[in-house]
Amino acid sequence: MATVQLKKILFPTDFSRHANQALKYAAALASRFHAELHLLHVIVMYEDDPNNPDHRFPDLTDTAKQLHDLANIRLEEKAQGLASYPFRVVRETRRAMSAYQEIVSYAAEQSVDLIVIGTHGRSGLSHLLLGSVAEKVVRYAPCPVLTVGREALRRDTPEEPEKILIPVDFSVYSARALQFGVSVAETFNSRIFLLYVVEEPVYPAFYAGGSSTILEMMGNLGIRAKRAMSRFLKDNAPTERPVTKEIREGRPASEIVDYAEEIGADLIVMGTHGLSGWDRFLVGSTTERVIRKAGCPVLSVKVDEASAD
Secondary structure (H helix, E strand, O other), X not given: OOOOOOOEEEEEOOOOHHHHHHHHHHHHHHHHHOOEEEEEEEEEOOOOOOOOOOOOOOOOXXXXXXXXXXXXXXXXXXXXXXXXXXXXXXXXXXXXXXXXXXXXXHHHHOOOOEEEEEOOOOOHHHHHXXXXXXXXXXXXXXXXXXXXXXXXXXXXXXXXXXXXXXXOOOXXXXXXXHHHHHHHHHHHOOEEEEEEEEOOOOOOHHHHOOOOOHHHHOOOHHHHHHHHHHHHHHHHXXXXXXXXXXXXXXXXXXXXXXXXXXXXXXXXXXXXXXXXXXXXXXHOOHHHHHHHHOOOOEEEEEOOHHHHO
């Protein structure tokens, strides 16, 4: 199994409190891997005429120049704060119609190995209307993405994780996340926790026959699931690190967040399908729900559909 190699880490920032929290993780990772750290701020500009078929930027105005200059000053302040770290810092300010698209484009242009980004963790109606730049970056980024949500701000999570939770569902997506997560655990000498969530179907009362859970109904399902987890680990990411295996039943996102809280996880590593459009609307994304609710950073590892076939 190949070890994680991080040569370039991208840290997009809007200079918010959430972004500042995420920066310490980016700096810690850049230090550990001797990676180049890229600080990126995207100024989102709007068109003068929404009916303009060319979708061109308006001419550079005094206001736009002031925003650009101010962003450069603040990026310089961030870079100065990182002066004592043993890695190179690259600063970039860009103008774009979409923040997440520019972040993804920059990551591809620079062959970035990891994106570290803060997220406001919106939920409910505000999330439906506004969406999340971080979640869109997770969905479209060409590399793994480490998100630090607002819930993570409420606890003192170490930059070097002692406990890593890796949810698995035996798919190619979770296999890739398992490989990445185990490699990170070996780098930081972390304990590994594997979690498999059985999503409980709703049966008529007469069918259940008095059993209250699917684990009870299927007898040795838990034992067989743990055996399958052991095989899955051996086949995809064999390791000498301590591994704890847990079986839960319920809604995957809720169980993952709850179990992470119970064990005091410092990092969750998950695979993501990268669904978009109508598929995502219908199916939803467990990873995105965990990103919004988790009390620790979440590392999302995407597998391209072509690679999954």
